[in-house]
Amino acid sequence: MIEWDNLSKGPVYVDYPPGKTAGGFLDFWQRPITDLGLTGPDQGKGGKYIVVGPEDDPAKYKKAGIYVFQSPTNNIFLGLRLLEDDPGFKDKFKSQLKISAVGRKPHADQFHREQKRTWSATAPRGLDYWKHLQQIVNEEPVREQDKPWMAMLEPLGIVKGKTFSPDERQTKILKEGAAMGELMTRNLQMNPRFAEHYWAGTHWYKSFDFSVEQETKGKVELDQRATWFYEAVTSSKGMVNPVVGAGQVYMTTKRDSKGNLLRADKTYRLHVPANVPVGQFWALTLYSENTCRPYENGEGTLRSANLDSRLKDLKRNPDGSVDLYVGAKAPAGYESNYMKTVGDDGWFVYFRLYAPLKPFFDKTFKLPDFEIVE
Helix, strand or coil, X not given: CEEEEEHHHXXXXXXXXXXXXXXXXXXXXXXXXXXXXXCCCCCCCCEEEEEECCCCCHHHHCCCCEEEEECCCCEEEEEEEECCCCCCHHHHHHHHCEEEECCCCCEECCCCCCCCCCCCCCCCCCHHHHHHHHHHHHHCCCCHHHHHHHHXXXXXXXCCCCCCCCCHHHHHHHXXXXXXXXXXXXXXXXXXXXXXXXXXXXXXXXXCCCCCCCECCCCECHHXXXXXXXXXXXXXXXXXXXXXXXXXXEEEECECCCCCECCCCCEEEEEECCCCCECCCEEEEEEECXXXXXXXXCCCCCCCCEEECCCCCCXXXXXXXXXXXXXXXXXXXXXHHEEEXXXXXXXXXXXXXXXXXXXXXXXXXXXXXXXXXX
């Protein structure tokens, strides 16, 4: 679930239910404001939260029993994932989650399902990129560190408080600039120069290769941010700095065992060893390299975006290990362990470990690379 809010007209109040969840508030730069749930201050016991805008005074809202946080941006979003095994937990959580403007009567949040709308995780392209940027510039305050950036945007026709109306010459330049910028980011996404392989002899690395704050004393972690937030959304303390038994690990790879980029016209096997060190579950999720959405391979071809350890029909080997397949053709007898790729759309995966345990951190557990089988 993701919900967007704008704090320019006042703070938001959330009555967050207890239970096993992973969530948090993020600002518009996708930096964590606070975690919610198991890795948040409520630690899975539920709590009341208020988030105020960048030009508000958080001291006005402090009172016993309420966690108050300030966002550096007006635009924020709340993202969460339910981790309970109890099938009744979803409905219970939905009925207890209450979100409202501060000062108004809290009401149960509305969850819309089966809307036949595609979730768009694709960055705006062409002139749309610059139109979106102009909109956000007008909605957000200019911080001290933003001023050089604002000066660079001005010759492009993006000025706070003014209408964006590029002429024909500017439009051509802006479209070309957006295309080149995306190509540079996609190259960095596929070949992250800052990343080190997590397990020796493999091409797996941690998706979150930056700090919770996404900056150090000496720099903003620019390449790290670009790589992750081009292909995905959200970050939290629990995702960036998981600890034994809490948080989530996101592992990714863009290459097979021979170092070649993963292709849609080939079929690959991932051998998942027995006893993956998780306190909750593990999941392999397939994404399109072109759209950054869960892979689009035809209506009804996937029962979910994941192959995960909770699936009852997942075929397991006698020793408890699991062979998963991604590619153009399902191996006979392994249809339940398979996710299909199509055409020439590249792909990538996240292997998630929920509540990772000690063997992950000390690397006595190791995930091998994808192997081509056909």
